[in-house]
Amino acid sequence: MTVNRRQMFAGTAACLAVVCGSPIRLSAQEASDGFTELKIARVNRVLLEGGKEAGLWTYNGVNPGPEIRVRRHGEVKVRLVNGLDEPTMLHWHGIRIDNAMDGSPLTQNPVGPGETFDYVFPVPDAGTYWYHPHIGSSRQVEHGLYGALIVEEETPPADMSELTLVLDDWLINDDGTINQETFGDIRMAAHAGRMGNWFTVNGESRPHLVAPAGRRLRLRLLNCANARVMNLQVKGAEPHILALDGQPLGKPRVLGTEPLQLGPGGRADLLIRRATEQITLANVNQANEPLEVAYIDREGAQDEKDTSDIAALPTNGLPQTMDVSGVTARKLVMEGGAMGGLTGAKLRGRDVDMREMVQNGMAWAFNGVAGITEEPFANLKLGETAVFDFINKTAWPHAMHLHGHHMLPVMIDDKPLITQDWRDTAVVAANSTMRVAFVADNPGKWMLHCHMLEHQAAGMMTWVNVEID
Ligand code: C2O
Ligand code: CU
Numbered sequence: 001m002t003v004n005r006r007q008m009f010a011g012t013a014a015c016l017a018v019v020c021g022s023p024i025r026l027s028a029q030e031a032s033d034g035f036t037e038l039k040i041a042r043v044n045r046v047l048l049e050g051g052k053e054a055g056l057w058t059y060n061g062v063n064p065g066p067e068i069r070v071r072r073h074g075e076v077k078v079r080l081v082n083g084l085d086e087p088t089m090l091h092w093h094g095i096r097i098d099n100a101m102d103g104s105p106l107t108q109n110p111v112g113p114g115e116t117f118d119y120v121f122p123v124p125d126a127g128t129y130w131y132h133p134h135i136g137s138s139r140q141v142e143h144g145l146y147g148a149l150i151v152e153e154e155t156p157p158a159d160m161s162e163l164t165l166v167l168d169d170w171l172i173n174d175d176g177t178i179n180q181e182t183f184g185d186i187r188m189a190a191h192a193g194r195m196g197n198w199f200t201v202n203g204e205s206r207p208h209l210v211a212p213a214g215r216r217l218r219l220r221l222l223n224c225a226n227a228r229v230m231n232l233q234v235k236g237a238e239p240h241i242l243a244l245d246g247q248p249l250g251k252p253r254v255l256g257t258e259p260l261q262l263g264p265g266g267r268a269d270l271l272i273r274r275a276t277e278q279i280t281l282a283n284v285n286q287a288n289e290p291l292e293v294a295y296i297d298r299e300g301a302q303d304e305k306d307t308s309d310i311a312a313l314p315t316n317g318l319p320q321t322m323d324v325s326g327v328t329a330r331k332l333v334m335e336g337g338a339m340g341g342l343t344g345a346k347l348r349g350r351d352v353d354m355r356e357m358v359q360n361g362m363a364w365a366f367n368g369v370a371g372i373t374e375e376p377f378a379n380l381k382l383g384e385t386a387v388f389d390f391i392n393k394t395a396w397p398h399a400m401h402l403h404g405h406h407m408l409p410v411m412i413d414d415k416p417l418i419t420q421d422w423r424d425t426a427v428v429a430a431n432s433t434m435r436v437a438f439v440a441d442n443p444g445k446w447m448l449h450c451h452m453l454e455h456q457a458a459g460m461m462t463w464v465n466v467e468i469d
Contacts, residue, residue, distance in 0.1 A: 035118065038065065038131075039081040040088065040145065047198055047205070051176020057084065057143035063203040064166040064224070065131070065147025072126040072154050072316075078119045082111045084140075089117065091134035092149060093265060093401075094246050094424040096124050099444025102403055104134045105372075106445040106463055125316040126153040127246025128164075128220040128267040138226060138453040139183050142170065142194060144203075146224040151246070153314055160271065161211055162218035165281065165294060166203075167262075169196025169225045189458035190338045190363035192396060193227025193264075199283065201294040213298035216306065217272040217279075218242065223262040227452040229397055229427060231259035231284040234270065236277040240310045243269035247406055247422040248313035250320045259284045263399030263427035265451035269313070274306035318422050322385065322408050322437045329387040329435060330378050332448075334428070336364035336459065339395040345370040345459070363458040364394070364450075370459035377448060377462040380440035382469070387437045392428045398455060401425040402438075402464065403446040411435035425451050440466045 038059040045063065047054040059065030070076055080090045087110030091103035099107055101121040111117045129149040133140040148164050171179045171194055182188055201207050211217045219239070223230050240252040241260070245267055252271060260268055272279065278297050282290035336342040344353040345365035357363065362370040366377065380386050388407070390400050406422040412434050428434045443466045450460035 035077045035079040036066075036068065037079045037081055038090070038147075040083040042083075046176060047170060047200070048172060048176030049205075051172075054170070054172065054176055054178050055143070056178075057140065057145050059145060059147055063144040064168075065145065067148045067150060067164055068131070069150045069152060070123055071152050072123060074151075075120065075122050076149070080111060080117045080119065082113055082115050085113045087112050087135060088133045088140060088145075089135055090119060090131055091403075092119070092121070092129065092131050094127070094129040094267070094406075095121070095149070096404055096406070096442055097121050099404065099442070099446070102444070102446070104403060104447050106447060110135055123151045125246055126151045126314070127243055127248070127316065128222065128269055129246050130166075130222050130224060130267070132224070138194065138457050141224065141453060142183075142226050143178060148220070148222055150220065155314075157218075157311075157313065160216040160218045162220060163209055163211055163296065164220045164222070165201050166222045166224055167230060167283075167293070168200050169228050170198040170200065171196045172198045184361060186358050186361060186363060186458065187338075189361070189454040190336070193452035193454035195228055196225060199291070199293050201281070206292065207294055209294060209296045210299050211296050213276040213300050213302040214274055216274055217296070217298075219270040219272065221260075221262065221268045221270065223264055223266050225264050227264055227454055229264070229399070230262045232262060232268075233259050233282045233284060233290050234272070235280040235282060237272045237275065237279050239270040239272050241268060242271045242310075242313050244421045245406065245424045246316075247318055248315055249421060250312060250315070252310045252312055253419075261427060263397070263425050263451060264453070265399055265401050265425040266423070266427070271310055274302045276302050318406060318408075321420060322410065322439075324385065324387050324410060324437045327385050327387045327437070329389045331367070331389045331391055332377060332462070333367050333391045333393060334364070334398060334450075334460065335368070335393050336370075337394045337396050337455075340393070347371065357459075361458060364455055364460045366460060366462045369462070372461050372463065376445070376465040378464045380464060380466045382440065382443050382466055384440045385437065386440050387435060390426075390428045390434045390436065392430060392432050392434075395430050397427050397429050398460065399425050399427050399451040400434075400448070401451040402448045404442045404444060404466075405438050405440065405446065407436035407438045409434050409436050440464075442466060443468050
């Protein structure tokens with residue numbers, strides 16, 4: 001808990017050869033029956049240099065889990081093998097997936113210890129996605145259970161190399177072990193959630209990565225932290241944002257001096273021009289200090305100046321804008337947390353005061369209800385245009401995530417947004433309202449929750465039903 005910042009960023013890129021294998025690249029058709037196995041196993045792995053083994057949980061022995069790559073419209077076939085002694089399941093974050101394969105408690109039973117579950121689904125959208133457990137998420141994700149799911153464009157852009165950077169922060173003790181006492185801590189859940197003190201990129205502290213100087217570089221950034229909103233800067237380059245949460249921008253735009261904000265669960269694809277300079281990735285913390293988290297050395301020669309335009313990635317078919325005139329917004333009032341003044345809420349059908357909420361591990365409410373309900377927040381007809389107002393009456397930002405769909409933020413605090421980008425995880429600032437719109441075109445039961453995993457566990461969870469008729 002008291003690993004200080006100097007220690008936090010003192011870790012060198014060196015790591016024991018046996019413990020930091022690079023992610024295994026899997027095509028989705030490996031085993032004889034076409035399934036790729038993701039087997040959860042505990043591994044002995046040192047995070048803090050000179051410290052003890054951290055006690056990680058992994059898919060296939062590596063952190064981050066194997067990067068799964070598949071072509072757009074291809075099929076993912078993954079067999080989850082639960083080697084934990086607690087139940088788990090696998091959620092495919094950001095994929096407009098068949099509901100039965102969504103891997104949430106609304107769509108499947110937990111996969112018990114020693115059990116397996118087969119996930120088979122086509123991928124409709126190219127882009128950068130990820131997978132992680134969806135029960136006991138705060139503990140399971142924090143122990144290292146997550147990985148990238150990369151859906152390649154049907155014709156991948158020819159002129160670029162790419163790097164996937166899976167970002168995480170861990171809350172570790174002075175001896176390098178994952179802090180256990182704070183799991184379920186209600187104070188933490190009522191504040192920002194579990195904020196780590198050890199930052200890793202692809203499982204390593206401040207790694208040095210390489211990319212060719214003679215080609216453009218696509219960086220796929222994934223925020224897999226439990227609760228940290230990352231504010232990322234790229235030094236030594238002027239990147240263009242190509243995609244957010246997997247969905248291509250209609251027109252790539254330059255990431256200027258404002259850091260790129262990625263809530264927990266959020267992703268961004270950046271494009272960096274050919275050049276010989278070293279690139280540094282930094283995260284700007286709350287004290288406004290940019291802390292360097294990774295270095296990318298560009299190797300080889302850069303033949304000529306790279307000045308031509310940056311082309312957009314091929315669209316996944318989502319429209320550039322949405323006409324929401326005449327659509328009544330459904331209001332989701334977010335309340336609670338530290339300094340929130342919430343006095344009570346409905347919990348499992350009963351009105352309880354804040355004291356009783358806290359005794360039950362709850363600190364937050366959506367529309368006066370803590371935790372999931374029988375009834376969905378919204379019953380939508382298939383094909384209906386839906387508009388949600390996320391009304392954040394709390395003193396904290398929240399990363400609102402809707403399963404099975406992407407949402408278009410169209411307005412913040414009554415001001416129409418000039419720049420509109422599709423998101424599956426949208427950060428709603430403290431004391432602010434965000435209006436999002438989407439077409440409910442994917443039937444089934446879809447979770448809608450805050451992706452700060454401790455907020456989710458402490459009440460910020462509801463769901464949306466998309467009915468076929
Ligand atoms: Cu990435 Cu409901 O989760
Ligand atoms: Cu939250």
